[in-house]
Amino acid sequence: MKKNLFVTILLVLITTTSKAQNAKEIMQKVIDRNNGTTEISRVRLSTCRVIKEGKKYVCADAPRIKVLDMVRKDYGPKEKDHKTVSIIIEPASEKGIGFLQYDYEQIDKDTDQWLYLSALGKVKRIVSGNENEPKAGSFFGTEFSYEDMESIHIDDYTYTILGSETYHKRPCWVIESIPGKKRAQKSNYSKFMDWIDKKQYIALKSILFNRQGKKIKKIYNNDIETIDNILVPRKTLVFNLETKRRTYLVYEKIAFNKTVSDAFFSQRTLTDSVFRESTLKKYQSYLK
Amino acid sequence: MMYLIFHSRILYILITLIVCLSSVHAKSMFDSDDDMLFDLDENKQIKSETNSEPHSSFDDDPLIDDDAVFGDTDDFQDDESAAKDNPYYEQLLKDARFTLGYAFSNNLRVKPSFVTHETYLRSEIQTLLSENLFFQFDGRLNYFFDNDHRTQAQHKSALLDTHLREFFFQMGFEQFNVTLGRQIVVWGKADTQIITDVVSPRDNSDFIFIKLEDSRFGQLMLSSDIYTKWGNLFIFLSPKPLTDQEPEKGTQYDIKIPGMDQVIINNDALTFSDTEFGMRWQQSLGKTELSLMAGYFFDNRYIYHFSDIDFIRKKPIFEKIYHSYEMFGMAASYVSGAYLFKIETAFKNRLSFQKVDLDQLDIGAIEKDVVDFGIGVEYNANGRYQISGEISNRFITNSSEDLLFTNKNSTAIYTIFTKDFFNETLTFEYVFFYHVQEQNNFHQFRLTNEITDNFQMNVSCAFFSIKDKESLLWYYRNEDRLSVDFQYYF
Numbered sequence: 001m002k003k004n005l006f007v008t009i010l011l012v013l014i015t016t017t018s019k020a021q022n023a024k025e026i027m028q029k030v031i032d033r034n035n036g037t038t039e040i041s042r043v044r045l046s047t048c049r050v051i052k053e054g055k056k057y058v059c060a061d062a063p064r065i066k067v068l069d070m071v072r073k074d075y076g077p078k079e080k081d082h083k084t085v086s087i088i089i090e091p092a093s094e095k096g097i098g099f100l101q102y103d104y105e106q107i108d109k110d111t112d113q114w115l116y117l118s119a120l121g122k123v124k125r126i127v128s129g130n131e132n133e134p135k136a137g138s139f140f141g142t143e144f145s146y147e148d149m150e151s152i153h154i155d156d157y158t159y160t161i162l163g164s165e166t167y168h169k170r171p172c173w174v175i176e177s178i179p180g181k182k183r184a185q186k187s188n189y190s191k192f193m194d195w196i197d198k199k200q201y202i203a204l205k206s207i208l209f210n211r212q213g214k215k216i217k218k219i220y221n222n223d224i225e226t227i228d229n230i231l232v233p234r235k236t237l238v239f240n241l242e243t244k245r246r247t248y249l250v251y252e253k254i255a256f257n258k259t260v261s262d263a264f265f266s267q268r269t270l271t272d273s274v275f276r277e278s279t280l281k282k283y284q285s286y287l288k
Numbered sequence: 289m290m291y292l293i294f295h296s297r298i299l300y301i302l303i304t305l306i307v308c309l310s311s312v313h314a315k316s317m318f319d320s321d322d323d324m325l326f327d328l329d330e331n332k333q334i335k336s337e338t339n340s341e342p343h344s345s346f347d348d349d350p351l352i353d354d355d356a357v358f359g360d361t362d363d364f365q366d367d368e369s370a371a372k373d374n375p376y377y378e379q380l381l382k383d384a385r386f387t388l389g390y391a392f393s394n395n396l397r398v399k400p401s402f403v404t405h406e407t408y409l410r411s412e413i414q415t416l417l418s419e420n421l422f423f424q425f426d427g428r429l430n431y432f433f434d435n436d437h438r439t440q441a442q443h444k445s446a447l448l449d450t451h452l453r454e455f456f457f458q459m460g461f462e463q464f465n466v467t468l469g470r471q472i473v474v475w476g477k478a479d480t481q482i483i484t485d486v487v488s489p490r491d492n493s494d495f496i497f498i499k500l501e502d503s504r505f506g507q508l509m510l511s512s513d514i515y516t517k518w519g520n521l522f523i524f525l526s527p528k529p530l531t532d533q534e535p536e537k538g539t540q541y542d543i544k545i546p547g548m549d550q551v552i553i554n555n556d557a558l559t560f561s562d563t564e565f566g567m568r569w570q571q572s573l574g575k576t577e578l579s580l581m582a583g584y585f586f587d588n589r590y591i592y593h594f595s596d597i598d599f600i601r602k603k604p605i606f607e608k609i610y611h612s613y614e615m616f617g618m619a620a621s622y623v624s625g626a627y628l629f630k631i632e633t634a635f636k637n638r639l640s641f642q643k644v645d646l647d648q649l650d651i652g653a654i655e656k657d658v659v660d661f662g663i664g665v666e667y668n669a670n671g672r673y674q675i676s677g678e679i680s681n682r683f684i685t686n687s688s689e690d691l692l693f694t695n696k697n698s699t700a701i702y703t704i705f706t707k708d709f710f711n712e713t714l715t716f717e718y719v720f721f722y723h724v725q726e727q728n729n730f731h732q733f734r735l736t737n738e739i740t741d742n743f744q745m746n747v748s749c750a751f752f753s754i755k756d757k758e759s760l761l762w763y764y765r766n767e768d769r770l771s772v773d774f775q776y777y778f
Contacts, residue, residue, distance in 0.1 A: 137671025274460030
């Protein structure tokens with residue numbers, strides 16, 4: 001009997017360990033999924049408070065719309081450092097505001113951000129905030145937080161496969177990610193649950209839990225297409241269960257792996273109008 | 289052994305049952321409320337990619353009412369073809385932004401009455417005329433109602449006024465650009481004090497109540513930005529530079545210095561021979577930004593000069609003269625975590641000040657060397673709020689005893705607190721200013737509410753506490769004001 005118990009415990013341990021390793025491997029594949037060395041896109045962000053009408057959630061008020069032209073280029077040996085330029089096209093009140101951002105893979109290296117306020121005609125260095133506590137505030141006033149938009153470092157979390165299930169006809173792993181002590185200190189979330197497509201290694205759905213362990217957001221990736229050999233969800237929905245607000249992030253046009261000049265990711269792009277507009281026009285001719 | 293096999297079978301049956309049940313009901317084992325359905329707020333149609341590679345479209349997702357999502361319309365193609373077919377003016381209109389505004393303000397201390405009351409239309413155009421030619425225009429048409437202080441000063445029933453802020457053409461090349469026209473140039477890191485930001489003049493006609501971004505206006509300039517790996521160089525030449533726009537005579541903020549109504553004042557505007565020129569070098573080095581500036585300028589403030597006596601009217605004649613000076617400046621910032629540190633300094637050689645010696649009837653300019661210095665810090669509480677503080681000092685290296693309204697040291701402290709609410713649609717801002725030597729201070733509260741994406745309301749209140757009777761601000765001690773501004777962008 002004792003021998004049987006020992007074998008059972010050993011089996012459970014082996015299975016758990018193997019599952020944990022698998023979960024991390026799966027998430028590593030999700031993180032490493034090719035997202036192109038460069039990306040040129042026009043993004044529409046639409047945010048509103050929702051109410052339930054019958055079975056559907058519909059906007060209770062006129063949605064807030066932001067349209068941005070974005071250009072990204074990856075750097076570094078693993079292409080995990082990103083440089084991004086974002087220019088606001090809509091709404092008219094914010095037209096011309098530009099952002100330049102450098103994100104680094106190195107965990108303790110702060111993001112570099114510059115903001116160009118066309119009304120002031122001045123580039124301002126943005127203070128990203130204290131890295132040791134959670135960041136409040138939202139990404140362009142949407143239900144996405146800045147943390148939702150950050151790249152994930154694989155070692156920041158421990159992963160467990162909770163099980164497998166079919167999600168909208170796609171076989172998925174349901175994987176739980178729990179931030180480690182250091183990450184938990186600065187994260188708004190205590191846990192993530194991701195539905196990872198078994199074939200394409202892409203998250204189809206995510207549930208985010210706040211620091212008190214309560215479900216706070218759901219993120220859905222829809223309309224997943226292969227563009228320039230890159231798998232991309234053209235529509236992402238985030239629903240905040242607490243505020244009852246939702247944001248759609250829609251890639252209206254997108255292109256990957258086109259030639260993008262390094263010089264574009266400099267403050268020159270923010271202030272030199274002729275350089276910015278003529279370069280953007282050239283890049284936008286690649287858009288689909 | 290049989291026991292183990294029996295239990296394995298039970299486990300197998302249970303798992304099979306769970307899998308079957310979950311398939312039948314399509315419910316998640318892990319998310320009990322995954323039946324949420326969302327409506328797209330707009331029928332934006334997404335182009336289906338037509339690459340040779342087959343799609344991996346999971347378009348059967350019922351989470352979004354997607355019936356109208358895939359269609360024949362191709363937005364991008366439409367935009368492109370529209371741009372090609374459109375007449376040129378339509379492209380101009382597409383690249384334009386208009387702001388229709390209505391603003392009024394009330395004095396809170398003397399008696400509840402309108403100070404300003406206006407409506408305006410602002411037009412901004414930024415368009416690429418050809419591959420390397422860019423055009424920018426920023427102009428405003430103001431209509432002042434009968435109870436606006438500017439209308440009342442002219443004893444009219446209404447006043448119509450135009451204001452051209454910018455009008456320039458920019459040619460782009462590989463490593464540089466050349467800009468010609470009326471343009472605004474912003475220098476320095478300080479947000480509140482003018483230390484190196486001396487190029488573009490400002491509109492002071494409405495005292496401090498014009499927002500900084502609206503107060504600067506352009507002047508005729510030929511300029512060039514040169515981009516090198518050793519930093520960016522900006523050089524400019526401005527013939528016939530413009531100067532600060534002061535409050536018009538008789539308006540609310542026109543300083544009524546006793547005795548000034550007994551003199552004749554002539555304006556001596558700058559001419560094409562009065563040319564300003566300067567340069568700025570700037571470089572970004574990791575977390576540090578550094579810029580160095582140098583130039584020959586005409587002071588944006590005038591100095592009264594006694595020139596003659598009008599014997600017929602029996603009044604002395606004064607002339608407003610703008611004097612030149614040289615400036616060498618430096619500005620730097622360093623970002624670390626939640627903090628941004630800023631420093632800015634300028635040495636102004638031969639800067640002119642007002643000298644008044646009534647005994648000798650010597651009223652004119654006296655040149656002094658000046659060191660302006662500012663230091664500041666911004667703190668971002670991880671998106672919850674932002675607070676910034678700046679302290680600046682003007683030090684006159686020579687004696688200041690013969691100067692009017694001027695101390696040897698002039699120290700000012702600024703604090704700004706900003707907090708956003710409701711997904712950044714409501715912003716609260718509090719500004720505190722304190723002048724150390726004069727012990728004058730003011731508080732300003734501002735609320736900006738984006739009612740819709742294109743409709744914005746700004747409400748601000750300013751309260752002055754002016755203690756120094758010798759200071760210029762003494763004349764504004766009763767100017768507490770409530771200002772309201774509605775703006776519609778299209």
